[in-house]
Amino acid sequence: MYQTGTRLRDIRSNYHRTLKEMESSVLMALRNFRVYHKLSPPYSVLLEKKSKDGKRDETLLFESGAIAVLNADETEQVMKNYLKAMDAYGCLGVLPITIGDETLLYLVVVTNSSSIGKIGDAEIFRITNTNFISLRNCLQEDDKISEIRKLLNSGTFYFSWSPASSIQFDLSLCAQKATKATDTDNRFFWNRALHVLPKRYGVDVDNWLIKVMCGGVEMRTVYAANRSAKACLISRLSCERAGTRFNVRGVNDDGHVANFVETEQVIYLDDKISSLVQVRGSVPLFWEQPGFQMGSHKIRMSRGYEASAPAFDRHLNQLKELYGNQTLINLLGSKEGEHMLSQQYINHHRASPHHEDIPMESFDYHSECRGGNLKNLDKLKRRILPRLLQFSFFGCDGSRIDLNQSGTGRTNCVDCLDRTNSVQSIIGLELVAKQLEYLDITSKQLVSRFQELYKQMWINNGDHISRIYAGTGALGGGRSKASDAARSASRTVQNNFLDSSKQEAIDILLLGSTLRGDITDKARALLTPTSLHGTHTK
Template structure:
């Protein structure tokens, strides 16, 4: 079922008219009543001003009223199974209302902030779409859905977990509008043409970020009571060889317990289990694992968090919970990543991969030949997590994907029986760089910066340059997680229809918010002045230096003590 592209939006005083070259009907939106309906094409709307655009993404209500959201620019990423895949490059929000004179100054200011939030989300790299291919489903799900699914609209059959404009399209889910509504996913897609041993094939990676419990690094952790977890990502690796199609799927997601790690100006605030009845943790974890088992089959839970300290308490609680709920389709596999790989001994990751080898061979992968015959299905999935489900997680997922890809290419006779992917240097380099790019983009979308440890993914070893880059990214994460993520979380909640627009955007911070940073700034300035100005140090100058140094220490300590009052928090709760 194809969706219209290359459309035109005609605007009159009372209505929007949306048309496409291939369409016999116009989608009409009443700007006053907000009614939506179809009408046969005529030439009357051609007299109205128009905008050329390439995708209808829905609409959203802000304080001033409703806005249309349309895709105006796109970039071609490549082709999956012959279907064009596009990346969103530009968008436009078009107001239903004609002016904002009905708003107070405060309301106009708040509406401008909300508008910037929607734009901020849509500017986060990257959103993807296709007019003919359902990007929200894996190849295996698409193949097993049956003929009924093929008759449905792209929106009706989409996996709601991964449709990021689901809330925007709520008012347009009438089946009559099926050729106009364009679902988009968020994450990472890489499509590459590869030649090995004279065989040309497409190697593709698709990472789909879930909309359920979407948010920023510190403000979305763990699970909710529905079993939805933070930073849940489904990553599919695809081989398309002359009509033969293979796919290997992995998932990642936050530890499915109730836990928090709210920013408080410390470099790494300790994660904490929420102190509720143990059965509440068990029920939420069970709901999450039952849901994922229904979708993916059996699961190997690869937990990469530290087994000591605050992370160790989470690891122990996760292991105990999995043991308590006793799901036969689930096995728990803890691996203390930092302890095992300390002193840059990343070769020791082979210990974990060897532990998982037998189960990976049993799980297999999806493979359908060009004649439609089904050679194999993927029976199960690896669910990998660390604390953030970013850096350590991506490293391990890339190693599992590497092993699966080698097996798949041998099955398709692209690789010879005695060959491995690493025997082909150019493709090995491409493989590592694409997985590192995947890590970077998923990390930007969740934490605000690129991933850590990508030098290992790109080169197969840890480097000093990689450590330096990780240091810069860590400091940038610290700043963003403490001082900008409240805004980002509000933006995501607004985009997904979870924000309460009645909540005040301005919050009274209290006297400490202004007083202590001001005192600290003065104290630092005076300490530096006392340290560099006198040509010779006297008792008096040393006392001044000691006094202002003490003021810097005392004020800094107080700010850290009340750190939660200084961070940027979500306000649209």
């Protein structure tokens, strides 16, 4: 018996060692970028990307604010003047940032990452470290650069890598959209601003630069007889109205809402794919929480009813265009500010031209599930599941599309974090059996295995989204009251002391820095967070 146990431990140990070795070899193969610099005037930087056989094809030369593509012969002629600076796994592009009266350019590269897993030939990576190379040889790093690097290194940014011979996997597209679209979904393309300058100089950005998504990726392999299925949960945070919890709330004039997240529960088995999409987002009205102490929710409407209606309708129009039919799931409570916000949401919905074809289900989560009594969620399930089942999910077998998802559930609470994730997880766990049935997986044991895995993945998903928006992991989800209290206190510290610098980092990453530094600083001092982010456009 002892020998059998020892053998099993050895097998598991060897298996995990093999996995680590495989991941290491993939990372080494991916690490085919090298950065060189020339310190003598004029200062310049060379970016080299080696081909599969290790040969040098082309390089990018960055000098005096311009970018040139050098062929192998041209590179050979100038290379003797350059020193190696670092190796990298990928390049995000060139970040322009205004400091004082001048605009500085930084080449941003990924210097460390961890593999999440594979989908077909594509490997998904989480960024764990980046480096910013000044294209002006500025030795002293500005605080803004430090904050942007901290943001990118936070473990919430991802990219995919596929062999050159394979079809490239686009993390910004859910499975259903990927069968119909070849263009990246710009809502989830977080480093788009960093592609602008290289494009302007004729650089083939698809060959040289990676596209980065912000959110969360969970992946598990499940063995079914002699086949292996890949169970994934992918959350994509929109960058159209991005920001931290108390800096960005509600809607803007374009109909984009704060903390808008598309979450895809997708299973891959051989050539078959089964995908279910849900969305979450802030209440699509103009509102804010100007005062925030621990446990306080001082919500106030920042625009009147008439001024909010166009943006509200614009948001629902966008949802219908992007996802089809909708069901609104409103989890706001009946206490103080939440009740007022919920009533405003309900009133706008009743008066909206979308009232007839977009139903709303309001459910006071805190009141109904007081003391962790989640059994009362059965009431909500009975009300929303029939319509969500009508929407179905996406299913394809190779190039043959068998099922299309015709609509989504749009869930919200105040922050669209803990309560929202809880309800979305229940919807996902209810429908995973249907997804598996499409994949011809009907064994009770296997279905139960998938449900257990997805239960944990949904908990992790809540943590990913909460870290981005609130700065800490999610509350609830089976954790202790002491753990929740600690995280709640941590959120308060985060909101009071750290959010403003993180918000500025997000703005610069997404928009670049187009204003002179002193003007930007004065504008930030004069404008409220609502005003500043009210016209956040694509």
